[in-house]
Amino acid sequence: MLGNFVRTTYKVNRRHFHKSRQLNEEFENPIFRTFRILRDDIQLKNRPKNRIKSQDRSFPRHADIVIVGGGAIGSSIAYWLKEKSNYDGVKVVVLEKDPTYKKCSTALSVGGLRQQFSLAENIQMSLYGAEFLRTLKKRFGPDADVNFHPHGYLLLANEEGAPLLEDNNKLQRELGAVNVLLTKEKLKERFPYMDVSDVALGCLGLEKEGWFDPWSLLTLLKNGAKQLGAQYVTGEAVDFLFEEKSSIMVQGVDQGTYEGTNTLVVKLPNEDKCREIKFALCIIAAGCESAEVAKLARIGIGPGMLSIPLPIEKRKRYVYSFNCQGNPPSINTPMVIDHSGAYFRRDGLGGSFIAGRSPDPENEPPTDNMDVDYSYFDETVWPLIAKRVPAFNAVKVTGAWSGFYEYNTFDMNGIIGPHPYFLNMYIASGFSGHGIQQAPAVGRAVAELILDGRFQTIDLTRLGFDRLIVDKPMYEVGII
Ligand SMILES: Cc1cc2nc3c(=O)[nH]c(=O)nc-3n(C[C@H](O)[C@H](O)[C@H](O)COP(=O)(O)OP(=O)(O)OC[C@H]3O[C@@H](n4cnc5c(N)ncnc54)[C@H](O)[C@@H]3O)c2cc1C
Structure with a gap:
């Protein structure tokens, strides 16, 4: 008898549920109200913690x-x-x-993500950065993706900088990085599109380095x-x-x-x-x-x-995008850090690249605006990267942006x-x-x-x- 009453009341009330709830919950049938409270309670308990x-x-x-x-x-x-x-x-x-x-x-x-640092803490933190990116899906679900390009970094040293590059490489490998030193000959073999005449040594990240x-x-x-x-x-x-x-x-x-x-x-x-x-x-x-x-x-x-x-100060850094008009470096080109401080890397397909270089300390640009100085590309960055990759002598700048380093x-x-x-x-x-x-x-x-x-x-x-x-x-x- 009571069961029938509950069912009937529930049916009647269900039709008007949303309306009656909105209009005035005080007039809600007490039995239905009990059901609602129980249901809400169960839903609350079952709600996953991470939601x-x-x-x-x-x-x-x-x-x-x-x-x-x-x-x-x-x-x-x-x-x-x-x-x-x-x-x-x-x-x-x-x-x-x-x-x-x-x-x-x-x-x-x-x-950019690299282990090519000189300080153990920086190497270890970046190794963990790579591990974190590798296990993103486990942590954040199957759609988690940061578009990681595992093409490594290539740091180039001249005669003067070569011993330091060697020392750093030793520490990096001891701590778990997978980087390899490349002589001038090896560099020529591996990167035929580069002019390495003024390079003594290179260090290439084979794993856990790239950009995202x-x-x-x-x-x-x-x-x-x-x-x-x-x-x-x-x-x-x-x-x-x-x-x-x-x-x-x-x-x-x-x-x-x-x-x-x-x-x-x-x-x-x-x-x-x-x-x-x-x-x-x-x-x-x-x-x-x-x-x-x-x-x-x-x-x-x-x-x-x-x-x-x-x-900690703001330091403005420019990034320039350009398209290589001739025969661009191959698709697996690493992020190249030249001994002059200039860098470049691929940015998508079809000969698109980005490049930049931190200004010399005495020429730090103003930080009260985010304007881009295009002459800095023409006069400083371009000559350096075009020296390294002759194909970059013919480039078309497609854009640029500036951002602030939080510089210690x-x-x-x-x-x-x-x-x-x-x-x-x-x-x-x-x-x-x-x-x-x-x-x-x-x-x-x-x-x-x-x-x-x-x-x-x-x-x-x-x-x-x-x-x-x-x-x-x-x-x-x-x-x-
Ligand atoms: C051009 C460029 C290239 C870079 N390339 C690399 C790279 O290749 N690899 C790499 O590892 N790193 C790179 N970095 C550095 C890296 O981006 C930064 O180190 C990192 O993003 C810093 O993160 P953050 O959270 O400390 O700072 P932010 O991302 O700047 O975040 C700080 C936040 O604090 C907020 N904030 C400030 N003041 C207040 C306030 N009073 N109240 C409330 N909110 C406030 C700001 O709005 C901001 O959103 C690059 C940086 C730049 C600019």
Whole structure:
């Protein structure tokens, strides 16, 4: 009897379900309401953890961890924090002022991946970058793809640079890179379209090197982080609020007080009034603007340890696209880094290439605009690459763009880890032209440091902020 009643009521109500629910849930039949609540409950329980939709949550007034900057580095950190903390463990908020990413380094990068560095940490991070790209589908699903071109890098050295190339190659191979040294004769054999008359030695990456689409990597990391529950907020970090806190450096000993911060002030687009996010930990991953964000936290303008600035500056780099009008170098041409500093690589098919060269330090272009200087191609880049590949004497420039390196003026390497003054402020920036390939490793390393209390996979201790205080630069010679 009761069963019939339920069925009848359910049938009747089902017809009007959506309407009645919209009109007024108060008048809903109590039995049907029970069914609805039970159904919603079951759906909620069965919802896969990695499907938590965070985009529609409103402005977060607090977070366990707030990351300033949602480029490749910030998004990788967010992804790894959520992945390592079992999705729900830690509330992660990523603050990104420009969700179109039109000026950020990640979107304007040329996406090169190589192990041909001089510093062990850089080699190890890029080895992991290659591993991460190789296993993308396992991590992000069958459609995950960053269009990796595994054609390697070819670094060319003259007589003077050859011993260093040899030393670096030794270290790279010891750490797991698969690079081979090529004499002038071997280079001629392998790359007949190149003039190597002024080259003494080359180093070619046979595996795990090439280039990929940085935008696709950013999208995977960002969507991956969101699916695991990280919340992305469009807004600009404009200040930190400070308050006196008691120092807990030595237990039982009164260490006095220090000025700490747990509050980030955020300017939202289309709102005059700023909002505040309380955080337990803040990570500065704001690319070439990291020093400005650090300054908001008094890094570089405060007393004592705070007087040391984050040495990260914008450095404008031009990338030129061109079409080779004659007989172009073969389809498996690697990314070639000439000893003059000029580089080129294929960009698609049909004789299309890109090329560039970092300007000499005394001729750094202005960074208050993103204009491209085409004369720099004509007068500097073109002669160098046309000397190397005579077929490039006939090229047609098809486009160009500029982007900013987040350039670490201290030693041209990433600064990764906590700031020594604050107990709750981390930095992950300053990668000086090699950050996109290191983003997966940096995200994982920062998550380890925060969640496990120490680096577990690659020890990046030497790349911490402390090296600035003790004035111990970690120079990387392989900067392009
Ligand atoms: C032309 C060019 C070529 C490159 N080629 C390579 C390469 O071949 N291989 C390689 O590994 N790397 C390369 N790089 C470097 C690489 O792109 C960067 O190291 C990497 O993308 C840095 O990522 P990021 O997340 O730190 O910075 P970004 O991608 O710049 O992201 C930082 C984000 O922080 C946001 N932000 C800044 N300030 C605030 C604020 N106050 N509040 C909120 N958000 C803020 C910005 O809007 C930005 O989106 C290249 C870079 C350029 C420009």
